[in-house]
Amino acid sequence: MKSLWTAKCENDLLALRVYTSRLLGQEPALVLHGGGNTSVKANISNIFGEPEDLLYVKGSGWDLASIEVAGFAPVKLDVLKKMVLLDQLSDTEMVRVQRAAMTDPNAPNPSVEAILHAIIPFRYVDHTHADAVVTITNTENGAERIEQIYGKRVLIVPYVMPGFILAKKIYEMTQGIDWAALEGIVLMNHGVFTFGDDAKSSYERMIELVTEAENYLESQCAVTAASGTVAKENLLEMARIRKSVCDIKGAAMIAKLDSTAVNFSNRADVASIATRGPLTPDHVIRTKSIPVILGENPETDIADYAKAYCEYFERNTSGQLRRLNAAPCWAVWPGFGLISFGRSVKEATIVSDIKDHTIHAIQLAEDLGGWKALPESDIFDVEYWELEQAKLGGSFPIFQGQIALVTGAASGIGRACVEALHAQGAAVVALDLNPAITTCFDKKEILGVVCDVTLDESIQAAVETGIRHFGGLDILISNAGNFPASEKIAEMNPNNWDESLALNLTSHQRLLKACTPYLAMGIDAAVIMIASKNVPAPGPGASAYSVAKAGQTQLARVAALELGGLGIRVNVIHPNAVFDTALWTNEVLEKRAKHYGISVKDYKTNNILKTEVTSKDVAALACAMAGPIFAKTTGAQVPIDGGNERVL
Numbered sequence: 001m002k003s004l005w006t007a008k009c010e011n012d013l014l015a016l017r018v019y020t021s022r023l024l025g026q027e028p029a030l031v032l033h034g035g036g037n038t039s040v041k042a043n044i045s046n047i048f049g050e051p052e053d054l055l056y057v058k059g060s061g062w063d064l065a066s067i068e069v070a071g072f073a074p075v076k077l078d079v080l081k082k083m084v085l086l087d088q089l090s091d092t093e094m095v096r097v098q099r100a101a102m103t104d105p106n107a108p109n110p111s112v113e114a115i116l117h118a119i120i121p122f123r124y125v126d127h128t129h130a131d132a133v134v135t136i137t138n139t140e141n142g143a144e145r146i147e148q149i150y151g152k153r154v155l156i157v158p159y160v161m162p163g164f165i166l167a168k169k170i171y172e173m174t175q176g177i178d179w180a181a182l183e184g185i186v187l188m189n190h191g192v193f194t195f196g197d198d199a200k201s202s203y204e205r206m207i208e209l210v211t212e213a214e215n216y217l218e219s220q221c222a223v224t225a226a227s228g229t230v231a232k233e234n235l236l237e238m239a240r241i242r243k244s245v246c247d248i249k250g251a252a253m254i255a256k257l258d259s260t261a262v263n264f265s266n267r268a269d270v271a272s273i274a275t276r277g278p279l280t281p282d283h284v285i286r287t288k289s290i291p292v293i294l295g296e297n298p299e300t301d302i303a304d305y306a307k308a309y310c311e312y313f314e315r316n317t318s319g320q321l322r323r324l325n326a327a328p329c330w331a332v333w334p335g336f337g338l339i340s341f342g343r344s345v346k347e348a349t350i351v352s353d354i355k356d357h358t359i360h361a362i363q364l365a366e367d368l369g370g371w372k373a374l375p376e377s378d379i380f381d382v383e384y385w386e387l388e389q390a391k392l393g394g395s396f397p398i399f400q401g402q403i404a405l406v407t408g409a410a411s412g413i414g415r416a417c418v419e420a421l422h423a424q425g426a427a428v429v430a431l432d433l434n435p436a437i438t439t440c441f442d443k444k445e446i447l448g449v450v451c452d453v454t455l456d457e458s459i460q461a462a463v464e465t466g467i468r469h470f471g472g473l474d475i476l477i478s479n480a481g482n483f484p485a486s487e488k489i490a491e492m493n494p495n496n497w498d499e500s501l502a503l504n505l506t507s508h509q510r511l512l513k514a515c516t517p518y519l520a521m522g523i524d525a526a527v528i529m530i531a532s533k534n535v536p537a538p539g540p541g542a543s544a545y546s547v548a549k550a551g552q553t554q555l556a557r558v559a560a561l562e563l564g565g566l567g568i569r570v571n572v573i574h575p576n577a578v579f580d581t582a583l584w585t586n587e588v589l590e591k592r593a594k595h596y597g598i599s600v601k602d603y604k605t606n607n608i609l610k611t612e613v614t615s616k617d618v619a620a621l622a623c624a625m626a627g628p629i630f631a632k633t634t635g636a637q638v639p640i641d642g643g644n645e646r647v648l
């Protein structure tokens with residue numbers, strides 16, 4: 001590991017604290033997603049001009065990678081130092097007393113390790129969960145190995161619960177010691193502390209200590225990285241696994257398959273080594289203690305996992321706690337790799353990052369004589385620690401964790417549907433013929449895929465790309481279509497007829513066919529067909545369009561009959577006069593209005609309600625149909641046209 005220090009002549013204490021915190025935070029082998037904490041001690045004059053000794057310590061909820069000055073909580077140092085002398089202190093009391101000792105009531109809650117930072121007699125204190133060091137401590141004779149590497153240069157602290165108990169333990173262990181002789185503190189099964197009177201020396205001591213551990217691992221272990229050949233996925237099975245996990249979770253989840261980890265998943269001893277415990281207890285709130293190991297029958301394995309989780313809870317609970325959801329956060333899928341689950345793409349990515357580091361550490365530790373995690377009671381204490389639980393939670397929008405596929409998604413109604421579904425929490429696979437689809441949504445939860453829906457193989461490939469990316473499919477909005485130029489039946493060019501039927505009818509059937517096996521594994525699965533007012537009220541010159549749309553509607557009605565038994569709802573929207581689409585330029589609008597001798601505004605609102613229907617309105621109806629409002633409706637056709645006398 002290399003020092004990333006490049007700062008020249010900074011001398012602002014806090015600016016340097018932010019700077020090296022970010023250097024630590026951007027190295028995933030040191031801290032992952034909010035792990036670790038840092039501090040700086042400063043003597044600051046208060047509003048009365050009186051100097052005060054303060055500890056600026058990382059605030060709870062901040063990530064070292066992106067922390068700012070506002071992310072550090074200023075706490076009176078003498079109060080923190082007094083707190084360590086207490087015989088005991090509950091978490092709630094600790095937070096209350098620390099908040100009361102803050103000089104800025106708007107600052108975040110101080111890190112749970114604030115007291116420990118306070119008692120280390122150096123200006124700068126850095127704490128990480130460095131993979132290399134923690135890996136070595138998670139072995140049979142980890143403490144001896146640490147001593148072999150560092151000698152007396154570090155204080156080795158046996159595992160205890162983080163927070164007050166850890167601070168108290170280190171306070172007791174360091175009475176009368178010569179701090180100047182120490183370069184750091186290694187916390188068994190947890191992490192490393194370094195310190196120094198300037199930001200650079202504290203940071204670079206961390207890099208040096210971790211590098212020594214890395215060098216040791218390199219000299220002792222054969223494993224290089226958790227890589228391997230990419231396995232050919234079984235996407236249908238993947239969607240089935242996702243469904244089983246979602247059923248236990250009681251909520252929709254994104255499932256992220258990592259097929260590069262197939263070598264790990266294929267290890268003969270995987271069921272043993274992957275189920276001993278996490279890399280560091282801090283991870284348990286994201287990943288649970290262990291993954292589910294999938295075998296011949298994943299549904300049974302997932303159900304057994306949930307049962308075992310409930311038993312683990314019962315074995316360890318004091319009776320005062322509420323059990324967390326029993327669903328696994330990640331899965332080992334021999335032959336295929338690893339799957340990470342999350343309520344959002346972000347959450348699944350965090351789980352995926354943590355499992356990458358975990359499996360790498362497990363394999364290294366196996367080379368060192370055996371991966372050994374903490375006893376389950378220690379893991380449980382952190383998993384059900386009120387301060388850790390506070391980091392999670394929150395309420396979710398209605399489509400959170402659901403996966404939708406929308407065609408004709410680059411513009412008009414399709415685009416509005418993508419945006420509305422995404423705004424309500426869904427991950428969306430957005431298909432369009434227009435290559436701009438791959439760049440027009442700059443969001444992790446929206447995957448743009450170029451697709452010609454008139455080509456079977458193009459549909460198949462696009463659907464598979466979507467499943468591979470998000471893990472399943474719950475909502476299909478079959479929207480792609482076009483409105484051909486007006487042509488009387490007697491004058492119809494047969495190619496125009498065929499083209500309209502291919503796009504406006506057949507493509508919907510092909511897409512529905514490709515999606516059905518996945519929708520059958522979906523969560524509250526729903527299909528929405530975007531048809532047209534032309535179905536109930538056709539117009540002359542539009543036979544190629546109206547016939548196709550009538551066919552699409554009939555397809556939806558038959559699909560409602562056929563798919564209801566699989567729990568898939570199929571409903572139809574008949575929009576009319578939606579002018580904010582690619583079809584309708586201002587020029588065309590003016591021409592049409594002139595044709596009828598009315599203004600553009602009157603032309604746009606030429607309906608019973610005298611209202612303009614927009615793509616957003618149609619998208620809102622599509623979302624309603626995909627959501628709980630239409631949970632008990634299938635085979636319905638709903639117009640959205642401002643009221644049309646011919647449709648009523």
Ligand SMILES: [Zn+2]
Nearest residue numbers: 036190191282
């Ligand atoms: Zn820690």
